[in-house]
Amino acid sequence: MSEVKVNEDLVKERQKCSFDVEELIHLVDGGKHNTLERKKIEQYVLSIKELKDEVPEEYLSHKERYENSVRKGCILFMVLMKGILERKPSRNDGISYNYKIINGVIKDITPFMLHFGMFLPTLASQASPEQQQEWLKKGIQMIGTYAQTELGHGTFLRGLETTATYDADTEEFVIHSPKVTSYKWWPGGLAQTVNHCIVMAQLYTKGKNHGIHPFLVQIRDIETHMPLPGIKVGDIGPKLGFQTANNGFLGFDNYRIPRMNMLMKNSQVLKDGTYVKAKNDKLTYGTMVFVRVTIVADVAYELARAATIAVRYAAVRHQSKPKPNEPEPQILDYVTQQHKLFIAVATSHAFRTVGRWLWSTYTKVIADMRHGNMDQLPELHALACCLKAVCSKDASTCVEQCRFACGGHGYMQSSNLPIIYGIVTATVTYEGEHTVMLLQTARYLVKAYKQASEGKSLTPTVAYMTKYLKSGSHYWQNTPEGIIGGFQAVATGKIKEACESLFQHVKSGKDYEDAWNLSSVRLINASEAHARAVLCEMFWKEIQRISTTVSPSLAIVLTQLAELYLNYWALEKRGDMLMYSTITKEDISSLQRRYEELLALIRPNAVGIVDAFDIRDEILCSTLGAYDGRVYERLMEEAMKSPLNKEPVNQSFHKYIKPLLIQAKL
């Protein structure tokens, strides 16, 4: 086979890289061992011929596209089941390259995503040990999803309308959807893929409502896959993205399930209908905390895909002639282009790093909870909510920026940037809508503020408040630590103002809820500022720690990326810094100069840094971002796959255009 020629610009870019790309690859993967494991899996899965598409997904109809994604999803399912790779999909450090291989199999979202992402985790965390044993026996017979959201309610879970009424005579629950707004709406895979669901429903026993609880419900026959009597299920139709996720609707007509199908690890209904309350009623929401935590590292990975595409393209693309006697420069040499792209690269590193820290915090808290200690759950919930909210939104903005940075070609489906955007922007809404998540964190911040005002000590992630409430302001310094202090001072100032507004409204006679609503813009700003303080501190600290363990040349690159991230956000939030710290106009000018220096320092390594995300072409799925940089050839090759190019004249000419031309002549 003849070697594919790599684009000369990319060859040059790679030659000038000042650090060992392999070393950064290992770091990104979380160790050399993980890199080797990932590569083994990729090599195995991506060489399965049946997983390659003859026709690009986007030319298929909604139905064909779904069927193709089930076909490929099942092949992958079999691979995982056979244990060829000796490991089941896992989420080490909150990010699993095992399941990320899915991006190389299905461009959009697999209809099995919710099976692995929420159905199995809910069984693992909310079913009793006996139930787990029983259901594990059924194993792969069950393909499931997580059916919580309804047409009428997604955010307000206490408002869900599906009922599960216990009938002690038959020892069954009757699941029912009383009206159209109580239909489940959205769950991935629900429409045609799954045969089971975790259904969140209002529990009634002995005539009393006990709030929402999880139930394992079979909705289709295992053999025929026909919907069972009493079940109405279907597809909700096309969406902005997630076209192959098979999101569905589901209604119940007095549908009966055995008593033991209520997930009983936390609360129970006894045979006679007696309700046994959980230690903490928020344990029912446990799977959501888990997914929110994993979203931080998940969006880091999707952002790495987008940044790899856009940076490689920017190295290959030449445009404009600023100097008449010189060739058109690479667009990557335009500082505005670097400004658009390097923050995307740095943000991916920030979210992966903070995502790992969040994951280890999560596993520690869960371990404590297993021993009955729930003390750290509120802090974990507050942290997961604001980080999920800010990381999903920032990642969407960065992916969109990467698309803009690719000009017109970025708008092509074949660039894959539109699909990646569809995947990432969904995370802003699902698993807790952005604003709603920020408001959850705000509840915690208000409590922390009250405690701090009473001189009480605070939990670690909000402890900074004590210092800045005392000092009133932050003495600015143009150093990473100075910037982090600035973010903490901004967060403290905004929390204080939001609380004062809230308390003032209450004092003036408003209900707490109305006062909360009136102060809510300040509350979400405070929450966002808190998330930024956490992100900056944790990213910087971790990069400093890592830098002592890697080669000096890599330490320099990592430090530049972390510093760029801090400077970018300090400049973006300069207005806040002016309000809550002693920063001066001169300090801001100097920050700007340093930011521009950092862009220039990162520029020679830009391609090397995205190469170190080590995302194979089959997983990037992009005409613009492939390793060899054959951008124009690929764009043309992909265009030629358009079914419209299969014939010189389309039948619509004879049917419609020609009669129109004839009419026009008359």
Ligand SMILES: CC/C=C\C/C=C\C/C=C\C/C=C\C/C=C\C/C=C\CCC(=O)SCCNC(=O)CCNC(=O)[C@H](O)C(C)(C)COP(=O)(O)OP(=O)(O)OC[C@H]1O[C@@H](n2cnc3c(N)ncnc32)[C@H](O)[C@@H]1OP(=O)(O)O
């Ligand atoms: C072959 C294939 C191979 C490989 C497989 C491929 C891929 C699969 C693998 C992985 C996939 C990866 C990841 C993705 C997985 C799935 C994600 C995809 C789709 C998304 C699915 C969903 O969207 S599911 C639905 C999510 N829904 C929500 O998030 C709803 C949001 N609403 C709420 O959470 C609540 O209603 C609320 C928090 C807004 C309010 O709740 P409530 O009214 O009950 O509470 P209060 O406001 O009154 O608060 C009471 C106190 O409780 C605290 N609280 C609230 N929530 C929690 C919690 N979760 N934990 C702890 N504490 C909580 C709250 O803060 C209050 O405390 P106070 O002290 O202030 O009173």
Ligand SMILES: Cc1cc2nc3c(=O)[nH]c(=O)nc-3n(C[C@H](O)[C@H](O)[C@H](O)COP(=O)(O)OP(=O)(O)OC[C@H]3O[C@@H](n4cnc5c(N)ncnc54)[C@H](O)[C@@H]3O)c2cc1C
């Ligand atoms: C791609 C995708 C996949 C999904 N997959 C699943 C799934 O598998 N299973 C599942 O159960 N669900 C799923 N969902 C549903 C998802 O979890 C909900 O859409 C999400 O939680 C938001 O709820 P909502 O749609 O009711 O929005 P709403 O709550 O109606 O939000 C609408 C607007 O109202 C605002 N708002 C609402 N409440 C408040 C408040 N208290 N204070 C201030 N503002 C408020 C919001 O900020 C938002 O701007 C999915 C959604 C998407 C988009």
